[in-house]
Amino acid sequence: MRSVKTAGGLTRGRGMTESQRSVWLMSMPACAQVNQAMQDLYGVGYFSSEQQKDETRARQKKDTDYIQTLLTFLKSRNPFIKPEVERSLRNIETGVVADKTVNVDDAKKVRTSIIQELVGKNIADHTFRRKKSKQLRLETQFRQNLTANLL
Numbered sequence: 001m002r003s004v005k006t007a008g009g010l011t012r013g014r015g016m017t018e019s020q021r022s023v024w025l026m027s028m029p030a031c032a033q034v035n036q037a038m039q040d041l042y043g044v045g046y047f048s049s050e051q052q053k054d055e056t057r058a059r060q061k062k063d064t065d066y067i068q069t070l071l072t073f074l075k076s077r078n079p080f081i082k083p084e085v086e087r088s089l090r091n092i093e094t095g096v097v098a099d100k101t102v103n104v105d106d107a108k109k110v111r112t113s114i115i116q117e118l119v120g121k122n123i124a125d126h127t128f129r130r131k132k133s134k135q136l137r138l139e140t141q142f143r144q145n146l147t148a149n150l151l
Helices: 018-042 049-055 057-076 104-118 130-136 144-150
Strands: none
């Protein structure tokens, strides 16, 4: 496809008709064989560095920097620091801890029951009851001990 898009290629700035594209496409296997034979004859080859982008020093340094950023983030927000909150559902970024009423194990069951109530009803007429959806909601309360550790 590159030969079609480059300057001086098949299109030369103009559009191609369907028949022109078909002829070009059908001739590609023959062109590839001729190209390969010429490379073999002269002992040269065309290699694209496009596939080795991840091996450059700049890319390796960038990857190392990303890893260090992630490690720094996890050190300051260690999810395993307090045994009393170890068994709770919490957001690692903000430190928000879910209320004890939040039960993720029942989330699918609650969601299914809410959807079953909506079947055959106009959505504009339905009101969501807090009691039903409370199990799916994550409370936005900060615990003092987590907030202190984050700062």
